[in-house]
Amino acid sequence: MPNLHEQLKxxxxxxxxxxxxxxxxxxxxxxxxxxxxxxLFIREDPAFHMNVLMDLTAVDGRDLKWKPRFEVVAHFYSTxxxxxxxxxxxxxxxxxxxxxxxxxxxxxxxxxxxxxDMFGIRFDGHPDLRRLLMYTEFKGHPLRKDYLWxxxxxxxxxxx
Amino acid sequence: xxxxxxxxxxxxxTLPDQETVIKRTRTESMLLNVGPQHPxxxxxxxxITELDGEEVVNADVEIGYLHRAFEKMAEQxxxxxxxxxxxxxxxxxxxxxxxxxxxxxxxxxxxxxxxRAKYIRVIMSEISRVTDHLTCVGASAMELGAFTxxxxxxxxxxxxxxxxxxxxxxxxxxxxxxVGGVKGDLPPGFRESCLGAxxxxxxxxxxxxxxxxxxxxxxxxxxxxGCISKEDALAYAITGPFLRSTGVDYDVRRAxxxxxxxxxxxxxxxxxxxxxFDRYLCRMEEMEQSFxxxxxxxxxIPEGPxxxxxxxxxxxxxxxxxxxxxxxxxxIRNVEAVIDPTLDGTTKVQYRxxxxxxxxxxLPPKEDTYGNIEGLMNHFKMVMMGHGIRPPKGEAYFPVExxxxxxxxxxxxxxxDKPYRVRVRPPxxxxxAALPLILKGDSLAxxxxxxxxxxxxxxxxxR
Numbered sequence: 001m002p003n004l005h006e007q008l009k010x011x012x013x014x015x016x017x018x019x020x021x022x023x024x025x026x027x028x029x030x031x032x033x034x035x036x037x038x039x040l041f042i043r044e045d046p047a048f049h050m051n052v053l054m055d056l057t058a059v060d061g062r063d064l065k066w067k068p069r070f071e072v073v074a075h076f077y078s079t080x081x082x083x084x085x086x087x088x089x090x091x092x093x094x095x096x097x098x099x100x101x102x103x104x105x106x107x108x109x110x111x112x113x114x115x116x117d118m119f120g121i122r123f124d125g126h127p128d129l130r131r132l133l134m135y136t137e138f139k140g141h142p143l144r145k146d147y148l149w150x151x152x153x154x155x156x157x158x159x160x
Numbered sequence: 161x162x163x164x165x166x167x168x169x170x171x172x173x174t175l176p177d178q179e180t181v182i183k184r185t186r187t188e189s190m191l192l193n194v195g196p197q198h199p200x201x202x203x204x205x206x207x208i209t210e211l212d213g214e215e216v217v218n219a220d221v222e223i224g225y226l227h228r229a230f231e232k233m234a235e236q237x238x239x240x241x242x243x244x245x246x247x248x249x250x251x252x253x254x255x256x257x258x259x260x261x262x263x264x265x266x267x268x269x270x271x272x273x274x275x276r277a278k279y280i281r282v283i284m285s286e287i288s289r290v291t292d293h294l295t296c297v298g299a300s301a302m303e304l305g306a307f308t309x310x311x312x313x314x315x316x317x318x319x320x321x322x323x324x325x326x327x328x329x330x331x332x333x334x335x336x337x338x339v340g341g342v343k344g345d346l347p348p349g350f351r352e353s354c355l356g357a358x359x360x361x362x363x364x365x366x367x368x369x370x371x372x373x374x375x376x377x378x379x380x381x382x383x384x385x386g387c388i389s390k391e392d393a394l395a396y397a398i399t400g401p402f403l404r405s406t407g408v409d410y411d412v413r414r415a416x417x418x419x420x421x422x423x424x425x426x427x428x429x430x431x432x433x434x435x436x437f438d439r440y441l442c443r444m445e446e447m448e449q450s451f452x453x454x455x456x457x458x459x460x461i462p463e464g465p466x467x468x469x470x471x472x473x474x475x476x477x478x479x480x481x482x483x484x485x486x487x488x489x490x491x492i493r494n495v496e497a498v499i500d501p502t503l504d505g506t507t508k509v510q511y512r513x514x515x516x517x518x519x520x521x522x523l524p525p526k527e528d529t530y531g532n533i534e535g536l537m538n539h540f541k542m543v544m545m546g547h548g549i550r551p552p553k554g555e556a557y558f559p560v561e562x563x564x565x566x567x568x569x570x571x572x573x574x575x576x577d578k579p580y581r582v583r584v585r586p587p588x589x590x591x592x593a594a595l596p597l598i599l600k601g602d603s604l605a606x607x608x609x610x611x612x613x614x615x616x617x618x619x620x621x622x623r
Binding site for chain 2: 075
């Protein structure tokens with residue numbers, strides 16, 4: 001039985017760009033157009049049956065000169081098979097939009113809000129894409145590499 | 161539709177009956193802020209509830225009041241500098257965060273710690289888990305008026321905090337784990353004091369169990385309140401006792417055993433209703449299972465010298481430095497230095513038991529740092545900016561079972577001495593995200609016990 005990421009590559013040859021299993025974490029890089037298809041597939045296929053979206057986050061590759069700049073990283077888990085799988089999708093800064101997974105896993109709702117808040121990546125079709133940890137008036141997206149860690153924000157106190 | 165003025169002029173005997181009044185009365189829902197200043201919200205979360213009478217029809221949760229930019233700050237320093245920050249994630253069980261982070265970095269390195277260090281990590285994790293559950297159950301019981309239970313549990317937690325203090329030198333911000341092992345060995349006589357503290361804690365748990373578990377008031381407030389189904393819990397990625405109360409026996413210690421958890425015999429308590437009462441029972445039972453793991457770990461832990469043989473082969477560290485400064489190195493050649501345990505809590509012989517020998521990853525013992533140039537250089541290359549430990553390029557996700565559920569660290573390394581990205585998967589984040597669903601349909605008074613059973617820890621929720 002081939003590993004999950006190899007099976008996924010065989011099933012979706014168009015959608016999977018790259019696979020690896022570094023340190024035993026099976027990983028597949030998905031084309032953005034196939035993001036929902038791949039997600040739906042690993043949720044429904046009996047060999048995968050990933051019923052838990054454990055984590056969803058992003059990485060800003062600016063300092064490493066990644067092309068495209070951002071990667072959205074999702075960790076899935078299947079309680080049935082006790083298997084884990086990591087899916088990634090790369091997005092350009094100018095067109096930082098990824099289709100939302102909220103309709104498939106409700107846990108994506110807050111994870112995606114946090115990614116929007118921290119990285120400024122939009123999620124297409126998200127029902128409620130507000131900032132999560134930061135406040136509405138916050139300027140910028142703090143986990144981007146070009147946001148300096150000691151950057152000050154304008155004071156917003158109550159308006160009279 | 162409002163009551164018409166004509167209704168008020170009617171003779172009492174001809175007043176419309178209650179049903180008509182209800183039909184004609186205009187109703188609208190009311191918005192009520194619970195928190196962030198409300199004591200039951202721990203001062204750091206705000207729930208905006210929409211009420212119909214006393215019933216919660218909708219809720220929105222606002223978090224972020226305790227955001228301290230953990231993930232951003234972790235990218236600014238070296239790998240070892242992240243360890244103190246992890247103490248402040250879940251500050252009720254900081255040891256588990258420490259160990260989880262170090263395990264993730266070790267995964268990047270492909271490192272294995274020594275057997276003894278693995279057992280020490282298991283013992284300390286389980287002690288932490290119990291302190292977390294004690295706080296959660298105690299505090300949520302107090303919020304329902306059971307103040308005695310709170311005091312008993314905080315007293316029990318004190319026994320365990322004393323143990324943690326004797327090992328790590330601190331009660332809360334312990335920074336005990338190291339990449340490649342732990343900071344120091346267990347102190348002499350720890351086994352006896354630990355088993356003694358467990359017995360005392362068991363007694364307190366038994367007392368609280370007698371006070372609460374069959375207490376009519378307590379049970380009525382918890383049973384069939386804050387229910388969530390198995391499917392919803394999984395869809396919201398809820399883990400830990402919260403998920404297990406719905407009947408799913410998912411526990412990282414069993415599903416993906418790390419350290420030496422596969423060598424212990426322990427049960428995973430599960431509930432069936434997914435309500436607050438089942439979560440309370442799960443937590444109470446998990447504490448007993450943690451004690452069982454600790455007891456088995458003490459049976460299995462490989463022996464290693466805990467104290468140095470002091471037959472003239474040791475010398476105080478500062479004396480050794482003075483000797484070396486004066487060039488009398490023949491005096492110190494075959495001598496091991498001993499330093500004040502409060503400085504770093506370790507001596508060289510112990511260090512070999514609790515740290516890997518891999519010099520790329522683990523700090524040398526302090527005696528070497530102070531006593532010879534190789535040790536000093538090794539230490540320098542580990543901790544100075546621009547010289548820190550350098551895991552190979554790549555990414556790794558490591559889940560451990562935190563007290564609230566799956567605590568995962570996802571680390572991306574670019575091959576330099578600074579982590580490129582550190583992501584924490586905070587266990588209570590997903591539970592708080594599901595709160596609107598859980599609260600819906602319950603009354604306002606039920607918000608407090610439900611929120612208590614979430615065991616929301618601001619440090620890990622907001623990071």
